[in-house]
Amino acid sequence: MTKENSVLTQEEIRARLLELADPGYREFHGKLLPGTDNILGVRVPALRKLAKEIVRGGWETFLLENDREWYEKDMLQGLVIGCAPMDYEKRLARIREFIPRINNWAVCDVFCSSLKDTAKHREEMWEFLKPCLSSGREYEIRFALVMMLGYFTEQSYLDRSFAVFDSIRHEAYYVRMALAWAVSVYFVKFQEETFAYLKKNRLDDWTYNKALQKITESYRVDGETKIQIRAMKRK
Numbered sequence: 001m002t003k004e005n006s007v008l009t010q011e012e013i014r015a016r017l018l019e020l021a022d023p024g025y026r027e028f029h030g031k032l033l034p035g036t037d038n039i040l041g042v043r044v045p046a047l048r049k050l051a052k053e054i055v056r057g058g059w060e061t062f063l064l065e066n067d068r069e070w071y072e073k074d075m076l077q078g079l080v081i082g083c084a085p086m087d088y089e090k091r092l093a094r095i096r097e098f099i100p101r102i103n104n105w106a107v108c109d110v111f112c113s114s115l116k117d118t119a120k121h122r123e124e125m126w127e128f129l130k131p132c133l134s135s136g137r138e139y140e141i142r143f144a145l146v147m148m149l150g151y152f153t154e155q156s157y158l159d160r161s162f163a164v165f166d167s168i169r170h171e172a173y174y175v176r177m178a179l180a181w182a183v184s185v186y187f188v189k190f191q192e193e194t195f196a197y198l199k200k201n202r203l204d205d206w207t208y209n210k211a212l213q214k215i216t217e218s219y220r221v222d223g224e225t226k227i228q229i230r231a232m233k234r235k
Contacts, residue, residue, distance in 0.1 A: 007057035010065055013050070017072055020046045033104050039071045044110055047072060051079035059084045063094070074107045082114025088121045092128055099132070102139040105174050112146040119151055126152065126160075133164060138172040145178040149185040158193050161186065166202040176207045183207075184214035188221065198232060205234045 008016075017040055026041025033039065054062050059080050066077050078101075081094045095115070102108045118125045125147065132144040145168075148161055161182075168179055183203070187194040201208065212233055216226045 036104050042072045047075050055084045078111035141175045142178045145182050149182040153189045162197045180210035183211035187215050
């Protein structure tokens with residue numbers, strides 16, 4: 001086995017993470033993740049690079065042995081699942097195993113962004129997301145919503161997506177923020193259709209108004225449209 005494809009041991013991975021840790025970034029990032037107190041402070045690009053190195057070696061062993069000592073180890077678990085070579089059925093099984101490990105928005109969102117082959121398997125993923133959306137668990141629902149805004153802003157999924165948005169009834173902050181974010185992303189890509197949805201929807205007032213705010217913050221929405229959106233705010 002070449003050095004390039006050598007297997008990194010858990011001890012070596014641990015040492016690498018400690019080397020990559022940035023105390024300043026740890027302090028900054030920690031403020032964005034209330035309740036997460038096991039942060040080293042390793043930036044996401046460095047974690048992506050390390051994940052690719054792990055994948056070149058014994059990634060299956062890594063997934064089995066990787067503990068939860070640090071937040072960054074959860075990140076690595078998700079990133080390796082996203083970029084390791086495997087057929088899609090096996091990837092879905094790995095995703096299912098990983099979802100209970102998600103306990104903050106950052107791990108959720110970075111994990112979603114790593115699942116790039118979803119674009120080739122949208123219908124399989126859509127079916128996979130259905131139980132997540134109805135699970136009642138905060139980060140399962142957020143996972144599904146972030147996957148939707150990342151991979152399902154397509155004409156053929158609009159009606160189904162709007163129906164999903166209307167079905168969400170959850171008080172957790174990170175669910176409601178993801179839902180508002182998703183609505184704003186759909187608006188940017190499908191303005192006419194999402195306008196129509198916003199005029200007749202079942203979103204709660206907070207999520208609806210937050211979605212409008214996010215739309216007006218987008219540089220891809222023109223000034224005249226932003227004026228119309230602001231006028232739609234619920235009292």
